[in-house]
Amino acid sequence: KPELYLVSSCLTGLCTRYDGKTKQDMACLERLKGKIWIPICPEQLGGMPTPREAADICGGDGYDVLCGRARVRTKTGTDVTRQFIRGAEQVLAIARSQPVTAVLLKARSPSCSSTGVCGVTAALLSKHGFKLEEFG
Numbered sequence: 001k002p003e004l005y006l007v008s009s010c011l012t013g014l015c016t017r018y019d020g021k022t023k024q025d026m027a028c029l030e031r032l033k034g035k036i037w038i039p040i041c042p043e044q045l046g047g048m049p050t051p052r053e054a055a056d057i058c059g060g061d062g063y064d065v066l067c068g069r070a071r072v073r074t075k076t077g078t079d080v081t082r083q084f085i086r087g088a089e090q091v092l093a094i095a096r097s098q099p100v101t102a103v104l105l106k107a108r109s110p111s112c113s114s115t116g117v118c119g120v121t122a123a124l125l126s127k128h129g130f131k132l133e134e135f136g
């Protein structure tokens, strides 16, 4: 039975980034060869449009956002914390509904990055024991 993965949509070539572009990643696609995968974009699942204003975590990382110690704001100061948490919860719901081997996530994203400043979705998935891999 082939393994099943969730993967950040933009890594697969879908134009889900804040600027409406893609960050297709050949190493990630190679990793997914022969596997079944489901593309997910937490920021879209959280209800934000594409393109959208770039956003960043202020005052901590994704774990701090989940605990209410930090907020997510766009470049012009709009608070989008609620949307980021909702997107993370939606991805968690998808991950829990399937026998997922690992989640492949985009680096340097306030939602998806799993190293350095951990994003909100990566933090929630990690808290629930999912194996994460980073690309891009």
Ligand code: SF4
Binding pocket: 008, 009, 010, 011, 016, 017, 018, 040, 041, 042, 043, 044, 106, 109, 111, 112
């Ligand atoms: Fe969506 Fe994550 Fe890619 Fe950003 S990095 S476009 S939130 S999948």
